[in-house]
Amino acid sequence: MESLVRIKDENKQQRIKDAVVSLILREGINGASVSKIAREAGVSAATIYVYYNSKEDMLTEVFREYAIAPYRYVMQRIDPAMDGRALIDAIVRGCYSFSCEHEEIFSFVEQCSRCPTLSESVSEEACSCDVLDLIHAYQARGVFRPYSDWNLGAVLFAPVRFLAMNRSAMGEGEESLAELVRMLQTLLLY
Amino acid sequence: MESLVRIKDENKQQRIKDAVVSLILREGINGASVSKIAREAGVSAATIYVYYNSKEDMLTEVFREYAIAPYRYVMQRIDPAMDGRALIDAIVRGCYSFSCEHEEIFSFVEQCSRCPTLSESVSEEACSCDVLDLIHAYQARGVFRPYSDWNLGAVLFAPVRFLAMNRSAMGEGEESLAELVRMLQTLLLY
Amino acid sequence: MESLVRIKDENKQQRIKDAVVSLILREGINGASVSKIAREAGVSAATIYVYYNSKEDMLTEVFREYAIAPYRYVMQRIDPAMDGRALIDAIVRGCYSFSCEHEEIFSFVEQCSRCPTLSESVSEEACSCDVLDLIHAYQARGVFRPYSDWNLGAVLFAPVRFLAMNRSAMGEGEESLAELVRMLQTLLLY
Amino acid sequence: MESLVRIKDENKQQRIKDAVVSLILREGINGASVSKIAREAGVSAATIYVYYNSKEDMLTEVFREYAIAPYRYVMQRIDPAMDGRALIDAIVRGCYSFSCEHEEIFSFVEQCSRCPTLSESVSEEACSCDVLDLIHAYQARGVFRPYSDWNLGAVLFAPVRFLAMNRSAMGEGEESLAELVRMLQTLLLY
DNA sequence: CATGAATGAGAATTCATTCAT
DNA sequence: GATGAATGAATTCTCATTCAT
Numbered sequence: 179m180e181s182l183v184r185i186k187d188e189n190k191q192q193r194i195k196d197a198v199v200s201l202i203l204r205e206g207i208n209g210a211s212v213s214k215i216a217r218e219a220g221v222s223a224a225t226i227y228v229y230y231n232s233k234e235d236m237l238t239e240v241f242r243e244y245a246i247a248p249y250r251y252v253m254q255r256i257d258p259a260m261d262g263r264a265l266i267d268a269i270v271r272g273c274y275s276f277s278c279e280h281e282e283i284f285s286f287v288e289q290c291s292r293c294p295t296l297s298e299s300v301s302e303e304a305c306s307c308d309v310l311d312l313i314h315a316y317q318a319r320g321v322f323r324p325y326s327d328w329n330l331g332a333v334l335f336a337p338v339r340f341l342a343m344n345r346s347a348m349g350e351g352e353e354s355l356a357e358l359v360r361m362l363q364t365l366l367l368y
Numbered sequence: 369m370e371s372l373v374r375i376k377d378e379n380k381q382q383r384i385k386d387a388v389v390s391l392i393l394r395e396g397i398n399g400a401s402v403s404k405i406a407r408e409a410g411v412s413a414a415t416i417y418v419y420y421n422s423k424e425d426m427l428t429e430v431f432r433e434y435a436i437a438p439y440r441y442v443m444q445r446i447d448p449a450m451d452g453r454a455l456i457d458a459i460v461r462g463c464y465s466f467s468c469e470h471e472e473i474f475s476f477v478e479q480c481s482r483c484p485t486l487s488e489s490v491s492e493e494a495c496s497c498d499v500l501d502l503i504h505a506y507q508a509r510g511v512f513r514p515y516s517d518w519n520l521g522a523v524l525f526a527p528v529r530f531l532a533m534n535r536s537a538m539g540e541g542e543e544s545l546a547e548l549v550r551m552l553q554t555l556l557l558y
Numbered sequence: 559m560e561s562l563v564r565i566k567d568e569n570k571q572q573r574i575k576d577a578v579v580s581l582i583l584r585e586g587i588n589g590a591s592v593s594k595i596a597r598e599a600g601v602s603a604a605t606i607y608v609y610y611n612s613k614e615d616m617l618t619e620v621f622r623e624y625a626i627a628p629y630r631y632v633m634q635r636i637d638p639a640m641d642g643r644a645l646i647d648a649i650v651r652g653c654y655s656f657s658c659e660h661e662e663i664f665s666f667v668e669q670c671s672r673c674p675t676l677s678e679s680v681s682e683e684a685c686s687c688d689v690l691d692l693i694h695a696y697q698a699r700g701v702f703r704p705y706s707d708w709n710l711g712a713v714l715f716a717p718v719r720f721l722a723m724n725r726s727a728m729g730e731g732e733e734s735l736a737e738l739v740r741m742l743q744t745l746l747l748y
Numbered sequence: 749m750e751s752l753v754r755i756k757d758e759n760k761q762q763r764i765k766d767a768v769v770s771l772i773l774r775e776g777i778n779g780a781s782v783s784k785i786a787r788e789a790g791v792s793a794a795t796i797y798v799y800y801n802s803k804e805d806m807l808t809e810v811f812r813e814y815a816i817a818p819y820r821y822v823m824q825r826i827d828p829a830m831d832g833r834a835l836i837d838a839i840v841r842g843c844y845s846f847s848c849e850h851e852e853i854f855s856f857v858e859q860c861s862r863c864p865t866l867s868e869s870v871s872e873e874a875c876s877c878d879v880l881d882l883i884h885a886y887q888a889r890g891v892f893r894p895y896s897d898w899n900l901g902a903v904l905f906a907p908v909r910f911l912a913m914n915r916s917a918m919g920e921g922e923e924s925l926a927e928l929v930r931m932l933q934t935l936l937l938y
Numbered sequence: 939c940a941t942g943a944a945t946g947a948g949a950a951t952t953c954a955t956t957c958a959t
Numbered sequence: 960g961a962t963g964a965a966t967g968a969a970t971t972c973t974c975a976t977t978c979a980t
Contacts, residue, residue, distance in 0.1 A: 190940090206483050208398060212975055222941045224977080233975060285484070292479045293396050301537070328531060328544045329551060336530040337522035344518065347491070354518045361519060365555045380965090402950060412966045414952080423950065570944090586863045588777060592971060602945045604973080613971065669862045673776050674855070681917070708914065708924045709931060712907035720906040721898060727871070734898045741899060745935045760961090782954055792962045794956080803954060 191229050193219040198240050203282045207289055238299050241290040244283050246305040251276045253308050262321040262367045269309065270338050270359050274351075277342035284342065306331055322366055333362060381419050383409040388430050393472045397427075397479055428489050431480040434473050436495040441466040443498050452511040452557040459499065460528050460549050464541075467532035474532065496521055512556055523552060571609050573599040578620045583662045587617075587669055618679050621670040624663050626685040631656040633688050642701040642747040649689065650718050650739050654731075657722035664722065686711055702746050713742060761799050763789040768810050773852045777859055808869050811860040814853050816875040821846045823878050832891040832937040839879065840908050840929050844921075847912035854912065876901055892936050903932060 197218035201210040212233050216223040230236035252272035256265065277284040290296045313330060316322040325333075341354055348354060387408035391400040402423050406413040420426035442462035450458065467474035480486045503520060506512040515523075531544055538544060577598035581590040592613050596603040610616035632652035640648060657664040670676045693710060696702040705713075717738060725731055767788035771780040782803050786793040800806035822842035826835065847854040860866045883900060886892040911924055918924060 203484075206485060207396075208483075211973075213973080223975085224941050224943095225939080227976070228939065228941095289482045292482045293398070294394075294475075295396060302534070303537070325551065326544055326547060328534065328538055329527070329548050332527035332530040332548065333523065333551065336526035337519070340522040340526040341518060344492070347493070348518055354516055357516060358519050358522065361515065361523065361555060365551060401948075403948080413950085414966050414968095415964080417951070418964060418966095584864070586777075586865060588863070591969075593969080603971085604945055604947095605943080607972065608943060608945095665864075672859045672862045673778075674773075675776060682914070683917070705931065706924055706927060708911060708918055709907070709928050712910040712928065713903065713931065716906035716910040717899070717902035720902040724872070724898065727873070728898055734896055737896060738899050738902065741895065741903065741935055745931055781952070783952080793954085794962050794964095795960080797955070798960060798962095 190219070190221055190225065194221065194226060194229065194236070195240050195243070198236065199244065199282045199286045202289060203285045207293060234295065237290065237296055241287065241296050242300045245287050245290070245300050245302070247280070247283055248273060248276045248287070249305050249309055251280075253312075256309075256312065258312065258315075262316055263363050265312075265316065266334075266362050266366060267359050269334055270362060271355065273335060273338045274342055274355055277339070278345070288339070288343070302331070303327075306335065309334075320368065323368060325366070330366075333365065337362075380409070380411055380415065384411065384416060384419065384426070385430050385433070388426065389434065389472050389476045392479055393475045397483060400427075424485065427480065427486055431477065431486050432490045435477050435480070435490045435492070437470070437473055438463060438466045438477070439495050439499055441470075443502075446499075446502065448502070448505075452506060453553050455502075455506065456524075456552050456556060457549050459524055460552060461545065463525060463528045464532055464545055467529070468535070478529070478533070492521070493517075496525065499524075510558065513558060515556070520556075523555065527552075570599070570601055570605065574601065574606060574609065574616070575620050575623070578616065579624065579662050579666045582669055583665045587673055590617075614675065617670065617676055621667070621676050622680045625667050625670070625680050625682070627660070627663055628653060628656045628667070629685050629689055631660075633692075636689075636692065638692065638695075642696060643743050645692075645696065646714075646742050646746060647739050649714055650742060651735065653715060653718045654722055654735055657719070658725070668719070668723070682711070683707075686715065689714075700748065703748060705746070710746075713745065717742075760789070760791055760795065764791065764796060764799065764806070765810050765813070768806065769814065769852045769856045772859060773855045777863060804865065807860065808866055811857065811866050812870045815857050815860070815870050815872070817850070817853055818843060818846045818857070819875050819879055821850075823882075826879075826882065828882070828885075832886060833933050835882075835886065836904075836932050836936060837929050839904055840932060841925065843905060843908040844912055844925055847909070848915070858909070858913070872901070873897075876905065879904075890938065893938060895936070900936075903935065907932075 194215065197215045198210060201215055201218055205214075212226055213223045216226055219226075226233075226236065230239065252269055255268050255272045260268065290300075291302070310327055310330060313322055317324050337358060338355075341348065341351060341358065345351055384405065387405045388400065391405055391408055395404075402416055403413045406416055409416075416426065420429065442459055445458050445462045446455065480490075481492070500517055500520060503512055507514050527548060528545075531538065531541060531548065535541055574595065577595045578590060581595055581598055585594075592606055593603045596606055599606075606616065610619065632649055635648050635652045636645065670680075671682070690707055690710060693702055697704050718735075721728065721731060721734055721738065728734060764785065767785045768780060771785055771788055775784075782796055783793045786796055789796075796803075796806065800809065822839055825838050825842045830838065860870075861872070880897055880900060883892055887894050907928060908925075911918065911921060911928065915921055
């Protein structure tokens with residue numbers, strides 16, 4: 179019985195999270211009101227307060243959960259046995275694929291990152307640390323040039339996100355993507 | 369006498385724009401309600417509707433106006449006689465200085481860019497075109513490598529913006545900035 | 559316990575309806591704003607939107623409910639055993655009494671009937687059909703002359719409403735009313 | 749020059765009146781705001797206050813002017829030499845034609861008549877007095893039965909207005925109209 | 939746990955009106 | 960006479976949140 183209840187809970191909570199993400203994609207942070215989220219999740223607005231103390235809480239928590247998603251996604255496509263070129267290729271293409279396959283989450287995270295209140299409580303560095311740790315290992319082995327973490331993050335993630343954001347205007351994008359991979363290989367590897 | 373009225377008008381509209389920008393910086397797009405903006409601008413909320421048809425209109429127009437500001441700022445620090453290294457230095461440092469000196473506008477534009485509704489009507493490409501045109505000239509002279517515009521934009525603007533956004537966490541930043549300049553010089557020049 | 563809640567609800571909704579009717583009587587359709595209605599009903603303006611989707615919805619629903627009231631009132635004073643003279647007397651005096659006893663509802667319905675948006679969704683014919691059905695029976699028995707429904711409605715209801723509307727200017731009105739009854743008896747019966 | 753101004757005035761004032769009438773027809777009394785009226789009339793909202801002291805004033809004045817229009821229209825189709833049957837025919841058909849030919853004014857007057865504030869300052873009796881005076885003459889000559897003015901008004905004007913209001917639902921209406929004429933001839937004449 | 943009902947606060951927008959020009 | 964600009968007050972409606980059940 180208890181487990182049944184638990185399962186019900188998780189269903190509801192997951193439906194709420196999904197609703198948050200998809201609503202924010204469609205209507206922006208402004209349009210994502212508690213009642214719309216509730217309607218989309220198929221629960222009562224009051225139910226949301228069973229799981230979260232406030233709307234802010236909810237957004238923060240969902241943001242925290244999804245902010246790390248692209249990095250996890252990238253980590254899964256990486257094999258520590260890869261050489262430097264393959265690693266950069268995997269990271270850049272991983273970031274890009276994620277934004278295509280999970281457009282909702284990508285857009286949701288992008289929007290939340292710029293929202294002063296939300297971004298305070300979720301630091302990007304913390305999210306990307308696994309990837310950076312891996313690169314540190316490559317740097318130690320003399321494969322990657324010893325750029326600082328800030329600049330590694332800046333050139334590895336920001337440009338590909340820029341391409342992803344302009345995907346619709348850019349057409350297919352495969353060419354640009356391949357070019358970016360080549361640029362970063364030149365730039366970052368010995 | 370007529371000029372008095374004109375001045376009064378322009379004052380009001382400018383005060384409204386300023387209020388929009390500074391409120392969005394402080395409270396995010398969510399927090400920038402028409403009445404708060406009006407209060408901050410020292411006008412009646414109804415007055416805003418003398419100048420704009422709707423809140424959306426207002427944000428779009430202000431966004432459109434400021435989206436181009438950082439590029440104009442950069443253009444002013446550029447001299448066509450510069451060599452490639454100096455050009456990249458000027459662009460990157462220009463972007464960074466702008467975000468420091470005009471934190472409000474920088475943050476305002478960043479936020480608006482992620483807002484689906486707003487970004488639709490203001491394309492980044494259009495804003496950056498002057499800078500890109502200049503680089504085309506350098507490419508034609510064999511100074512810059514012939515990367516595509518998308519990737520030029522991606523590596524010239526996105527990473528430095530990334531640094532700017534993390535300025536507070538990054539400390540001084542001068543070192544990172546210098547490093548980024550060097551990286552891009554290596555990457556983009558022959 | 560459950561009944562308590564129900565009662566509370568119905569009380570609120572009824573108080574809202576009453577407020578709509580009495581406000582429109584006093585201040586016209588223009589003057590009946592949602593917040594005035596809420597104040598008069600002793601609820602929060604937001605509560606009204608728990609019961610109705612919009613102001614328009616609310617007016618339509620209340621109108622629909624009350625538009626039929628005068629006809630129901632008349633039907634209750636009618637006995638199918640009456641002869642033709644008594645029937646006309648009952649109908650005309652019933653209409654008139656209703657407008658005296660329920661001035662608020664009478665005036666409310668009159669006003670809504672002239673409001674293009676509202677009258678579209680509530681047809682008078684549907685409301686008066688019970689009375690007309692009864693007259694059809696009298697017509698079949700050769701008591702009433704076989705005038706069309708449109709003209710039956712036109713002469714049976716419109717003139718007495720006209721008198722009711724001018725009640726205040728008309729003084730007592732009993733004489734006029736008696737005269738109208740006689741006129742219609744002559745006109746409609748064999 | 750002065751005459752020029754006068755002409756300009758009258759043009760503007762007439763355009764305002766027209767706008768009032770046609771807006772109220774289309775959007776009801778609620779929808780007829782001063783600015784909409786101004787826009788429709790092609791003048792500035794402030795200009796309306798050159799001609800009228802307030803919106804209420806304006807409505808009252810326009811209402812006063814048009815309330816009498818249907819009666820004037822009827823009077824023009826009447827010839828004192830007509831016999832009783834022809835007179836009733838002319839009155840009823842006149843009322844009906846007016847409502848067809850001047851749907852805007854008809855609907856405007858109907859709506860204003862039910863609006864408590866407006867109807868107070870424009871009495872129907874005053875408007876219909878010319879027609880009634882004429883009938884008095886016929887009554888004196890023993891052509892019309894000596895019903896009271898209230899009931900004359902009630903049966904001569906209210907039913908035909910009822911038909912006019914239901915014109916769209918009623919189809920052509922010629923038959924109903926002819927029937928109503930016959931009914932009233934029987935009822936009112938010796 | 940889940941929710942329907944309720945609400946004060948505030949949202950965007952429009953209102954009728956004024957006034958300097 | 961005519962108007963653009965300005966506004967306080969009011970409009971409809973939605974918000975995030977609470978609470979009794």
